[in-house]
Amino acid sequence: xxxxxxxxxxxxxxxxxxxxxxxxxxxxxxxxxxxxxxxxxxxxxxxxxxxxxxxxxxxxxxxxxxxxxxxxxxxxxxxxxxxxxxxxxxxxxxxxxxxxxxxxxxxxxxxxxxxxxxxxxxxxxxxxxxxxxxxxxxxxxxxxxxxxxxxxxxxxxxxxxxxxxxxxxxxxxxxxxxxxxxxxxxx
Numbered sequence: 483x484x485x486x487x488x489x490x491x492x493x494x495x496x497x498x499x500x501x502x503x504x505x506x507x508x509x510x511x512x513x514x515x516x517x518x519x520x521x522x523x524x525x526x527x528x529x530x531x532x533x534x535x536x537x538x539x540x541x542x543x544x545x546x547x548x549x550x551x552x553x554x555x556x557x558x559x560x561x562x563x564x565x566x567x568x569x570x571x572x573x574x575x576x577x578x579x580x581x582x583x584x585x586x587x588x589x590x591x592x593x594x595x596x597x598x599x600x601x602x603x604x605x606x607x608x609x610x611x612x613x614x615x616x617x618x619x620x621x622x623x624x625x626x627x628x629x630x631x632x633x634x635x636x637x638x639x640x641x642x643x644x645x646x647x648x649x650x651x652x653x654x655x656x657x658x659x660x661x662x663x664x665x666x667x668x669x
Contacts, residue, residue: 494582499522526589529578533578538603540556556652564636564645580633605625
């Protein structure tokens with residue numbers, strides 16, 4: 483999985499072939515078909531699920547007592563990764579779910595995996611926000627806004643090689659989560 487994740491981050495869905503994944507993973511071809519009978523699409527789906535699970539683990543961490551704290555920790559981890567890839571002069575794109583979803587449009591399985599990944603991440607954020615007083619619709623909307631802001635800023639920040647944009651986006655995302663909207667009063 484790590485080889486696939488690295489290659490998809492560097493080159494996107496269409497820029498990676500099965501033989502490249504096998505070579506980097508140092509795995510025999512038979513191994514691929516045994517573990518991934520769905521081929522490249524199945525690998526891409528599992529990469530999306532892996533990335534989503536890692537994001538959820540950070541955002542759901544019970545040691546982070548607020549959504550803002552969880553987002554700051556997530557941002558710190560991603561900044562470290564971005565700095566490491568910059569030092570290695572890697573072109574790894576950080577928004578791997580978005581890039582796989584966009585490039586894998588020909589695969590409904592990859593597109594569905596990306597949709598479910600975003601919904602899973604948003605559900606964790608929305609749940610935290612509701613626990614902090616956000617009404618459910620506002621919590622869901624804010625969760626998706628945070629995802630869009632962070633994913634977009636991560637991709638642009640990597641592209642223009644300026645981590646300050648990503649840092650600013652995390653702080654804006656935190657600010658979105660710290661302002662509890664008023665509950666609608668039913669008549």
